[in-house]
Amino acid sequence: MAIHKVLVTGANGQLGWELAQAAVSFPAFEFVFVDRNAMDLSNPSEFEVVIALFAPDAIINTAAYTAVDKAETERELAHTINAEAVAQLAKIAKQKNIPFITYSTDYVFNGNATRPYLTDTILAPVNFYGKTKADGEQMALAENPATIIIRTSWVFSSHGNNFVKTMMRLMKDKDALNIVGDQIGRPTYAKDLALATIQIIKALNEGKSIKGIYHYANTGETTWFGFAEKIKALAGLTCNLTAISTAQFPTPAKRPTYSVLDTQKIENELGITIPNWETALKQCIDQLT
Numbered sequence: 298m299a300i301h302k303v304l305v306t307g308a309n310g311q312l313g314w315e316l317a318q319a320a321v322s323f324p325a326f327e328f329v330f331v332d333r334n335a336m337d338l339s340n341p342s343e344f345e346v347v348i349a350l351f352a353p354d355a356i357i358n359t360a361a362y363t364a365v366d367k368a369e370t371e372r373e374l375a376h377t378i379n380a381e382a383v384a385q386l387a388k389i390a391k392q393k394n395i396p397f398i399t400y401s402t403d404y405v406f407n408g409n410a411t412r413p414y415l416t417d418t419i420l421a422p423v424n425f426y427g428k429t430k431a432d433g434e435q436m437a438l439a440e441n442p443a444t445i446i447i448r449t450s451w452v453f454s455s456h457g458n459n460f461v462k463t464m465m466r467l468m469k470d471k472d473a474l475n476i477v478g479d480q481i482g483r484p485t486y487a488k489d490l491a492l493a494t495i496q497i498i499k500a501l502n503e504g505k506s507i508k509g510i511y512h513y514a515n516t517g518e519t520t521w522f523g524f525a526e527k528i529k530a531l532a533g534l535t536c537n538l539t540a541i542s543t544a545q546f547p548t549p550a551k552r553p554t555y556s557v558l559d560t561q562k563i564e565n566e567l568g569i570t571i572p573n574w575e576t577a578l579k580q581c582i583d584q585l586t
């Protein structure tokens with residue numbers, strides 16, 4: 298079935314917003330963006346009515362419960378949004394025989410690896426947010442094996458809440474900051490992920506069979522400290538940065554130490570070229586300054 302209308306949840310999130318910016322360059326598709334007022338993911342029983350109203354040819358679910366620390370205590374809500382809602386969207390997409398794309402996280406892995414995680418590496422989340430996302434993946438695939446799941450990591454954008462914007466604000470306000478230097482991952486510019494997602498929609502529209510789990514993150518890897526150093530340099534800030542250990546920065550939710558996603562599958566199978574994280578960061582900071 299040809300894809301014309303694409304329904305996107307999470308209109309005000311980083312990825313939802315970047316998809317809306319990118320969508321204008323793809324007029325062949327009609328993207329319809331819904332926020333939590335139009336479609337509340339904590340109410341999966343309402344989805345059928347909302348989706349019938351829009352009658353999309355594909356669904357992209359960027360909405361999620363992303364407050365990693367708060368998820369430790371708001372467990373029921375986090376699980377409904379990140380797991381039950383995702384399974385329900387997958388089920389409806391199957392009934393309607395339309396593609397369904399949703400996103401997951403590096404936090405589904407245990408963080409103890411020493412080489413990048415493959416799409417089929419065993420899941421062992423170290424916090425409750427990671428568990429909700431892992432459950433969402435498995436429940437969605439059980440409902441609808443054609444579900445497309447894109448795991449990503451360390452997402453930033455000129456829009457919304459993220460490490461880049463927080464660091465720029467703090468570095469302007471303070472003379473010195475301590476940043477965790479022993480967690481390793483791959484930052485991801487939501488704009489690049491949005492463009493990759495639209496490439497997938499185009500490929501599906503051309504009849505390519507795409508399903509299952511993929512990883513997408515900008516190339517290269519760093520620590521939060523390394524990320525902060527680069528933000529500082531690109532934004533021309535002068536704050537003094539010190540690398541500290543995870544143990545010196547306790548958080549309600551445990552964080553994985555090694556979070557590097559292997560993205561070869563999406564690059565090789567779908568021919569998607571992924572920009573380097575430092576190039577992507579420069580683009581984002583240019584937008585912010």
Ligand SMILES: NC(=O)c1ccc[n+]([C@@H]2O[C@H](COP(=O)([O-])OP(=O)(O)OC[C@H]3O[C@@H](n4cnc5c(N)ncnc54)[C@H](OP(=O)(O)O)[C@@H]3O)[C@@H](O)[C@H]2O)c1
Binds near residue numbers: 308337451
């Ligand atoms: N951010 C990261 O570092 C990161 C890392 C790995 C994976 N991911 C995954 O990547 C995807 C996109 O993340 P993102 O960074 O774009 O997230 P984000 O900026 O936090 O946006 C999440 C969006 O979900 C919406 N939302 C939350 N609860 C909702 C509900 N009950 N009903 C409807 N919408 C609701 C929020 O709405 P409001 O604007 O109204 O609050 C927000 O617009 C998510 O699946 C996330 O889990 C993100």
